Amino acid sequence: MNLQSLNTPAALIDVARMNHNIARMQQRLDALGVAFRPHVKTTKCEPVVRAQLEAGACGITVSTLKEAEQFFAAGISDVVYAVGIAPGKLPQALALRRAGCDLKLVTDSVASAEAIVAFGQEHSEAFEIWIEIDVDGHRSGIPPEDATLISVATALVEGGMHLGGVIAHAGSSYEYDTPEALAHIAEQERAGTVRAAQRLREAGLPCEVVSIGSTPTALAAGHLEGVTEVRAGVYVFFDLVMHNVGVNETSEIALSVLTTVIGHQAEKGWVIVDAGWMAMSRDRGTQKQKQDFGYGLVCNEQGEVLDSYLMSGANQEHGIISHVGTPDHDIEKRFPIGTRLRILPNHACATGAQYPDYIAVKPDGELQTWPRFHGW
Amino acid sequence: MNLQSLNTPAALIDVARMNHNIARMQQRLDALGVAFRPHVKTTKCEPVVRAQLEAGACGITVSTLKEAEQFFAAGISDVVYAVGIAPGKLPQALALRRAGCDLKLVTDSVASAEAIVAFGQEHSEAFEIWIEIDVDGHRSGIPPEDATLISVATALVEGGMHLGGVIAHAGSSYEYDTPEALAHIAEQERAGTVRAAQRLREAGLPCEVVSIGSTPTALAAGHLEGVTEVRAGVYVFFDLVMHNVGVNETSEIALSVLTTVIGHQAEKGWVIVDAGWMAMSRDRGTQKQKQDFGYGLVCNEQGEVLDSYLMSGANQEHGIISHVGTPDHDIEKRFPIGTRLRILPNHACATGAQYPDYIAVKPDGELQTWPRFHGW
Known part of the structure; x- marks a missing residue:
């Protein structure tokens, strides 16, 4: 793995x-x-x-x-x-x-x-x-x-x-x-x-x-x-809501969602990815805070924040990624089909609950499956 | 059962x-x-x-x-x-x-x-x-x-x-x-x-x-x-978002969340129940529609809508139920601790995803556990 x-x-x-x-x-x-x-x-x-x-x-x-x-x-x-x-x-x-x-x-x-x-x-x-x-x-x-x-x-x-x-x-x-x-x-x-x-x-x-x-x-x-x-x-992972509260940097957020680019709407400056609200949760906790991160803040596959790209919209299994403010008309070239990105979540408790397992990325790069349970 | x-x-x-x-x-x-x-x-x-x-x-x-x-x-x-x-x-x-x-x-x-x-x-x-x-x-x-x-x-x-x-x-x-x-x-x-x-x-x-x-x-x-x-x-269950769109009555919504009253804040006219956003999902799809149902519309245990009671707030495992408009100062007597209620959801796809199983209530009252799967 x-x-x-x-x-x-x-x-x-x-x-x-x-x-x-x-x-x-x-x-x-x-x-x-x-x-x-x-x-x-x-x-x-x-x-x-x-x-x-x-x-x-x-x-x-x-x-x-x-x-x-x-x-x-x-x-x-x-x-x-x-x-x-x-x-x-x-x-x-x-x-x-x-x-x-x-x-x-x-x-x-x-x-x-x-x-x-x-x-x-x-x-x-x-x-x-x-x-x-x-x-x-x-x-x-x-x-x-x-x-x-x-x-x-x-x-x-x-x-x-x-x-x-x-x-x-x-x-x-x-x-x-x-x-x-x-x-x-x-x-x-x-x-x-x-x-x-x-x-x-x-x-x-x-x-x-x-x-x-x-x-x-x-x-x-x-x-x-x-x-x-x-x-x-939530301190164990932190998230974007806590970042807006002021208690963590985005570089301290330990939970992210790995996703793949599956399409574009180039004129709109949109990337379509295979993570929608089922993958991020419907939590829009940053909506009323000082910075609204949509459904999440976009990072590259290594987890480095790509400044000003957000998941701006989400259907069940489709996410829309776009540049904040001015549309990025080069987005199709920047993130071709198959590109993998990570999304930092608004609310780690809600996002985690959408998954049967976490994938733990150890400091040495080794991956482990860490099960989580769900339901009552 | x-x-x-x-x-x-x-x-x-x-x-x-x-x-x-x-x-x-x-x-x-x-x-x-x-x-x-x-x-x-x-x-x-x-x-x-x-x-x-x-x-x-x-x-x-x-x-x-x-x-x-x-x-x-x-x-x-x-x-x-x-x-x-x-x-x-x-x-x-x-x-x-x-x-x-x-x-x-x-x-x-x-x-x-x-x-x-x-x-x-x-x-x-x-x-x-x-x-x-x-x-x-x-x-x-x-x-x-x-x-x-x-x-x-x-x-x-x-x-x-x-x-x-x-x-x-x-x-x-x-x-x-x-x-x-x-x-x-x-x-x-x-x-x-x-x-x-x-x-x-x-x-x-x-x-x-x-x-x-x-x-x-x-x-x-x-x-x-x-x-x-x-x-x-979503037609199979319908929900409050579809009700606002105009394609179903609330009496046609087939999915609901059963919950129990666990407390009150009587002066505020609040009931606290054991279903929060984990049980309802974070979906607030009615927020921008003609009627905002909060986190859901409250029914009695039999599934009959109790007019004008909504789940107006939700934490992970706590829901706040209140009367729309004027607070109900008799709410503690109306819904004593242990009272069971049903909540109709904003979005059936999102609410269902929070559960490992549905409980199917057959027309004759028999209950069956119907598993659902989750994850990718």
């Missing part, structure tokens, strides 16, 4: 870049004195997660119970499922815990806490629960000062569950793009979550874990006083 | 609706006197394609050679691969033909035709090639009056390949939403492709097949004189 003979489209991991990204985040969090629990939803790929753990990660964060099952089967047992548990998923969570997985669940309501307690008592299982805190209004969670926080915690503790801590994610950090704004939202995430922990402790309730994180806030936080662990996912 | 015990998110096929959609298209094309070759990229699912063939389809259209391989292995041999062939994929196409698959390839350039001829001659294979015609400027293909048409055809025929016909797809039909505009683009697709066939025949070149189609134009065409076959894909 070599790069020249790979079927296209293919999702390539530049392993040197990936290792650099893993080391960068781990060193930063080591210096800040907190544990690191990467979010494996980005890759769902064992060799990547193995590299994150070998670099010093303390455990993993998952977005589905299937991820918990797959990584537990691979020998990883310290797992937090960071999506509010649906009552109907409690049997699946119980099976994981009974098999020895140290699975932590998340909730943010009394109704959900009562469902956990009822099921836990019925099955004599003291689930470990982390309460989700809302630090920026972007999604779920309980605001740090809300009375519900104490009600939920009390319902869990009185019901015999193990209240493990609090967990927050400043998802709104993706909307900023200056160091000052990122530092501000990072501090808001830290302070809000620490405050929630403080309120629980003042009420005589346990709160060992204070878990926060997103890739931008993890990289922007000035200090992490009161925090015990940080979570981040 | 029953609807109440299904893990969520799940991709449900309403089989009665699907059968209705299949019959509608087949009857229409029978009446217009043309063969029907459904595009299986929408589902990549054998039981669905089996139902299309049993209703009268003459063969299939595929968007990847993997689809050709999978459906040929399932006994379907009349296949057109409707994406311009990359030279590097010719060995894979040859292997299919040598195994007995009646695989047709597509090209729209002299350079590609020459690559096919060189490879075909080297392996003594007379590939059947259809020339792609550009009828609306939306993507690839040769305009009907362009000199390149005859050059490509001549290169193929003189090189010993089998020139099978012409193929066009009026992808721009998705941009219209009135019967008049759709009838106009349908006629443009028909007339342009028939004209290309006429030019080939006038030049003494063979052109047996005249293949056109998209779901909107197939349903809008006034007549199909000169056309031999029509292709369409």
Whole structure:
């Protein structure tokens, strides 16, 4: 297997870049004195997660119970499922815990806490629960000062569950793009979550874990006083959305899609390639950011950015590549049929999910197939 | 297995609706006197394609050679691969033909035709090639009056390949939403492709097949004189994009995503569900149409539309459901934790691709798992 003979489209991991990204985040969090629990939803790929753990990660964060099952089967047992548990998923969570997985669940309501307690008592299982805190209004969670926080915690503790801590994610950090704004939202995430922990402790309730994180806030936080662990996912590959946020260079993006030129519309300055939205995903996350990269930024086969060529349009298996601004009327000669290009994605989590396997390109040029799983 | 015990998110096929959609298209094309070759990229699912063939389809259209391989292995041999062939994929196409698959390839350039001829001659294979015609400027293909048409055809025929016909797809039909505009683009697709066939025949070149189609134009065409076959894909499920185009009611959409309520932000009028963009896809195809459905239109568990509730936001495994216009401050009582809902998707092709399996809900309520494949 070599790069020249790979079927296209293919999702390539530049392993040197990936290792650099893993080391960068781990060193930063080591210096800040907190544990690191990467979010494996980005890759769902064992060799990547193995590299994150070998670099010093303390455990993993998952977005589905299937991820918990797959990584537990691979020998990883310290797992937090960071999506509010649906009552109907409690049997699946119980099976994981009974098999020895140290699975932590998340909730943010009394109704959900009562469902956990009822099921836990019925099955004599003291689930470990982390309460989700809302630090920026972007999604779920309980605001740090809300009375519900104490009600939920009390319902869990009185019901015999193990209240493990609090967990927050400043998802709104993706909307900023200056160091000052990122530092501000990072501090808001830290302070809000620490405050929630403080309120629980003042009420005589346990709160060992204070878990926060997103890739931008993890990289922007000035200090992490009161925090015990940080979570981040997309940093392992980075992408164009994160580049617009300001946390990585395009030369640090470790995921790209290899594609082949299959045609041209020369008068329009278009190249047609065999990677469309199925290969890139429909994610247009840079659309509202400071630079809109269409469906991705074009590189040559070696991964060097070709300035100002974007995938400007996509159908299911067709991509349209064009020059930003003025059409390139020499595009047919520049990229003849059969030319192979790489496309950097808007959003690595979404692009990776389109593939059953990544192709890992090792620093010495060796290629390996790294499977990823999909579905729930 | 029953609807109440299904893990969520799940991709449900309403089989009665699907059968209705299949019959509608087949009857229409029978009446217009043309063969029907459904595009299986929408589902990549054998039981669905089996139902299309049993209703009268003459063969299939595929968007990847993997689809050709999978459906040929399932006994379907009349296949057109409707994406311009990359030279590097010719060995894979040859292997299919040598195994007995009646695989047709597509090209729209002299350079590609020459690559096919060189490879075909080297392996003594007379590939059947259809020339792609550009009828609306939306993507690839040769305009009907362009000199390149005859050059490509001549290169193929003189090189010993089998020139099978012409193929066009009026992808721009998705941009219209009135019967008049759709009838106009349908006629443009028909007339342009028939004209290309006429030019080939006038030049003494063979052109047996005249293949056109998209779901909107197939349903809008006034007549199909000169056309031999029509292709369409998404009609089998329909979706919200097609609803906005005006070719289906929401009550005809056969694909939906089953999800569970996991939380609320009551003051904002938000429900949080366990289906996010991973479950719906990132496709926001209704964003620029006359009605923006966000990430999908909300139904109850039985599939009845709940007027004016949309999935208004999505993270990877979290969806936010809210009422259009005024917030619903009773939303916590209306949809308590554990409530199961169905979401109609913007784009059935993109949503289906997120799942390893569909759950087929038969007219009698029986559920079956229908696998679909993914990747290239």
